[in-house]
């Protein structure tokens with residue numbers, strides 16, 4: 001039997017009309033879901049996939065980074081209608097704070113629906129490369145630890161959930177960051193790109209496939225059938 005390989009898609013924002021680099025229109029997103037269903041792809045919660053048992057053929061997980069308000073206003077109704085599960089990677093400093101971001105009440109409602117899992121995207125989405133270049137080694141290490149632990153503990157405390165997954169901001173990670181994530185209690189980390197995920201993938205840098213806005217349906221089909229490496 002072939003080893004399982006799975007597609008973990010990454011989205012950011014949804015809009016009824018406009019598309020952009022990180023904004024997918026709701027109609028394009030629905031067409032993508034229809035395409036996946038028509039091609040026997042099964043949407044599975046990310047938590048189930050990373051256990052690597054009983055993975056259905058053509059398993060796909062949907063992840064959404066950054067906690068934009070359109071996750072609640074545009075995506076959530078589609079999830080409810082289609083009973084689809086997604087994982088949100090959230091940087092909690094923005095929640096109920098930045099004008100573009102979700103609120104804690106919206107996150108809580110989505111988590112309680114059972115359709116949405118919330119995991120960490122660090123505390124404020126730093127560029128770890130820039131931070132390392134401008135801080136002393138000790139200061140950088142304390143900064144990394146704060147970004148990893150404060151996000152996990154705040155999400156757990158505010159939402160009553162268990163946070164074991166981390167998506168690396170800008171897809172930036174290295175062995176030192178992975179070790180820090182492990183120390184902070186994360187079991188799985190996710191890259192921003194890299195193609196299909198396999199059981200042999202580095203558990204703290206599992207590849208994902210970004211879906212940009214403005215992608216045609218045939219472009220999406222090609223991305224999913226033969227993800228860029």
Ligand SMILES: [Zn+2]
Nearest residue numbers: 065066169170
């Ligand atoms: Zn991000």
